[in-house]
Amino acid sequence: MGHGEHSTSSSPIDITTPSVARMYDYYLGGTDNYPVDRQACEDLDRIAPSTKELALNNRRFLQRTVRVLAQEYGVRQFLDHGSGLPTQDNVHQVAQRVDPSCRVVYVDNDPIVLAHGRTLLEENDETAVIQADMRDTDGIFAHSEVERLIDPEQPTAALFVSVLHCLPDADDPAALVRRVADRLAPGSFVVICHLVSDDPQVRADTTDFMLRSTQGEWGRVRAPAEIDVYFDGMEILPPGRLVEVSQWRPDTDLAPRQQTQEWIEYGGIGRTR
Numbered sequence: 001m002g003h004g005e006h007s008t009s010s011s012p013i014d015i016t017t018p019s020v021a022r023m024y025d026y027y028l029g030g031t032d033n034y035p036v037d038r039q040a041c042e043d044l045d046r047i048a049p050s051t052k053e054l055a056l057n058n059r060r061f062l063q064r065t066v067r068v069l070a071q072e073y074g075v076r077q078f079l080d081h082g083s084g085l086p087t088q089d090n091v092h093q094v095a096q097r098v099d100p101s102c103r104v105v106y107v108d109n110d111p112i113v114l115a116h117g118r119t120l121l122e123e124n125d126e127t128a129v130i131q132a133d134m135r136d137t138d139g140i141f142a143h144s145e146v147e148r149l150i151d152p153e154q155p156t157a158a159l160f161v162s163v164l165h166c167l168p169d170a171d172d173p174a175a176l177v178r179r180v181a182d183r184l185a186p187g188s189f190v191v192i193c194h195l196v197s198d199d200p201q202v203r204a205d206t207t208d209f210m211l212r213s214t215q216g217e218w219g220r221v222r223a224p225a226e227i228d229v230y231f232d233g234m235e236i237l238p239p240g241r242l243v244e245v246s247q248w249r250p251d252t253d254l255a256p257r258q259q260t261q262e263w264i265e266y267g268g269i270g271r272t273r
Helices: 020-027 035-047 052-073 091-098 110-121 137-142 146-150 174-185 200-213 225-230
Strands: 077-081 103-108 127-131 157-161 187-197 264-271
Touching: 020 035, 020 052, 020 110, 035 052, 035 174, 035 200, 052 091, 052 157, 052 187, 052 264, 077 091, 091 103, 103 110, 110 127, 127 146, 137 146, 137 174, 157 174, 174 187, 174 225, 187 225, 225 264
Parallel strands: 077 103, 077 157, 103 127, 157 187
Antiparallel strands: 187 264
């Protein structure tokens, strides 16, 4: 439901308002959440009972895409937008199991993410976490840690995993994806998954709930066709189309699937030309 969190400021941690990042942490079984986040999850479950299952499958999708890009496509640098709170098997851990030289920059503007991330990564020279608004493409690419770790001449994987639905239409998520893709070397990759529903009422109900709960720190649950255009101009990697993420190259036929479909995480990988 939210890999990371969108916010317009780097204010101190607010434990009176639910946070998308902390709600996601709770669904994944983490401990970096507060009663207000857990209550919001309970309320959300009454609208969309599959949300915990959705969050777990989304996390597995992130791990599979990173592994596939590192193993099969030789990607050695990753830029993770809206990375959220660290949990098990983070991007750098998955990628560096394939090749210890893989470099990862996590981008988030939540101060709790920065604090936890820096503690986790202080002994890993190939990985950094920076506090930045994911919409600030110029600022991100000019950051000293991005310049240190991301070679602009080499293919990069830009990750937008369960974060673009945190942006309102006024911020134009599709334009953000294009700006980032344009900054990457040819033959780079863009990983996107996004909360969608085919049911207009579900889209309205879940969007309204999240807007109220987060006091406006949310965008919109969108229709699948709206996400397809984010990949305009890119080659979609196999299976050649966007899918509900538990269906994206599952590890085995017995891999967990999302059983209900009131809303889903919908995504895939595009390769820039």
